[in-house]
Amino acid sequence: MISSLGLIEVVGLVGAIEAGDTAVKAANVRLIGIELTKGGGMVTVKIEGEVSAVTAAVEAGVMAAERLTTVVSKLVIARPSVEVGQMVEPTEVTEEVVEELKEKVEEKQVEEIVEQEKETAEIEVVETTIKKNRKNK
Structure with a gap:
């Protein structure tokens, strides 16, 4: 079960990689993965961890990505429901x-x-x- 979920949506893979790298270096979070959207070149970076760590990681990731590309949106969900967790967590x-x-x-x-x-x-x-x-x- 995911304790807290962070999402950063950017335009382009390079910006997503930069956001994910910065996020995991900024706080004690785990990178769940990325998801490519259909059309528009948007990529969503998914991270999980404790609420405060995810919040800090998302902010750091957004700041890093903004230097390279457009950040479309960001979101932190504290204690997401099990169903939402299953939506974003890849099957191990x-x-x-x-x-x-x-x-x-x-x-x-x-x-x-x-x-x-x-x-x-x-x-x-x-x-x-x-x-x-x-x-x-």
Whole structure:
């Protein structure tokens, strides 16, 4: 769960990188990532941490970005809801998740092979039955 969320929206990737770099150096915050918007070249920098740290980091990031580009907006949300946190936090893919997915894929492949073998066996039974019926005629 995110304790506090900070967002800085700028025009251009270079300004976003500068804002993010300055923000994480200015206070004890974690850079969640960036998000590219569709059209207009706007980029949103997402950071999280304690409210006071995020506030200081956002202000420092905005000041740094303004030297390079246009800052469109900034926002600090103290204690965002879980749903908002899930919107901005990238899903963490751990080794356990990867192994779990591999097992599911292997199970699915095994199920498909078994299904194919069943179909093949059924076809062979039908073909054998047809051959026997032809011989009997």
